Amino acid sequence: MFNSPITVKQLIGDASALLNDISDSQILDCQILLCHVLDKPTSYVLTWPEQEVSADNLTRFTQLFSRRLNGEPIAYIVGEKEFWSLPLLVSPATLIPRPDTETLVELVLNHHQSSQLKCLDLGTGTGAIALALASENPKWQIEAVDFNADAVALANTNKQRCGLNTVTIYQSDWFSQVKESSFDIIVSNPPYIDALDPHLSQGDVRFEPSSALVANDEGLDDIRHIIDKSRSHLSSNGGSLYIEHGFEQGKQVRDLLTQYGYRDAVTQKDFGGNPRITYASFFAN
Known part of the structure; x- marks a missing residue:
């Protein structure tokens, strides 16, 4: 050649x-x-x-x-991808961290200034979101979960490589193993692509795990589950939920948040100008 x-x-x-x-x-x-x-x-x-x-x-x-x-994506070939200036190992067991997800990290950091907060990252994959937040707020109590044992092992390796050992990473099918019930913040980049979406047969996503990409009900099934169950794990005095989603799902996610009793749902655009992150607060009383 x-x-x-x-x-x-x-x-x-x-x-x-x-x-x-x-x-x-x-x-x-x-x-x-x-x-x-x-x-x-x-x-x-x-x-x-x-x-x-x-x-x-x-x-x-x-x-x-x-x-x-x-x-095949470059990140899988070289086994590493930078996210929030952190050199993260990647593998076919996880999604490749994308720059647009840094929008979620920025929003959380801008909205939450306290040095003492409890945060949960659902579906952590490489650990990108949790580790990025921990790198900026080492005193936050951060838990990160993933149902995939290989992803959990990789995220824990990234935690050690980055020296961010305050983050607790463990295996859980969404909330199944989560004991804490008063998180100030819950964040998630869940599967949100419809199984029939033609983009699944194009580009890098052909090589990424479908379980981390595809959700039922036109991509909204896992998002709905997170919105519903997060209410039992957020602080009663106004915990915040941040969800990454498809660029055409902003209104649907805001409607779901409102339907499940959240307040002031807002959608934020990513670096490419596409609606990407929706967040809202939940008050138990």
């Missing part, structure tokens, strides 16, 4: 041209893959563009690049 000798600049140029129909970030993809092979920071390819790539490294790059040509 690529002939030796070849420089860093030439390899990235040749490889990125082959990704035009596969990726919207073809140059960055190739830079990340090459730096992964070379065990160098991404700045290396910009600093040393005329450096020749050894034959062994070219072979390794070609092997990984072939996986990217097949559509």
